[in-house]
Amino acid sequence: MFASESFGDWGPIRDVKDPHKYVLKFMNVVRGEFQIVSGINYRVVVEDNDGSNSAGKMYEAVVLDQLWMKTMNLTSFTPVLKNRFL
Numbered sequence: 001m002f003a004s005e006s007f008g009d010w011g012p013i014r015d016v017k018d019p020h021k022y023v024l025k026f027m028n029v030v031r032g033e034f035q036i037v038s039g040i041n042y043r044v045v046v047e048d049n050d051g052s053n054s055a056g057k058m059y060e061a062v063v064l065d066q067l068w069m070k071t072m073n074l075t076s077f078t079p080v081l082k083n084r085f086l
């Protein structure tokens with residue numbers, strides 16, 4: 001998964017539905033990518049799911065996963081401008 005990526009570069013997450021990457025049960029994951037740093041940053045674009053039929057709001061979440069420390073930290077969670085990542 002990470003062999004072709006360079007340290008600090010962002011690369012696509014192959015399976016955005018994989019629960020090991022992040023747990024966002026109330027949202028739909030639209031897109032994701034990873035970055036190898038001191039651990040792995042996961043940057044995902046998520047859509048809120050309020051149960052209505054209208055389009056949800058989009059957010060970008062960045063999570064730092066440091067497996068050797070057994071930690072996953074949400075480092076940012078911000079609204080996405082329309083069509084920025086789509």
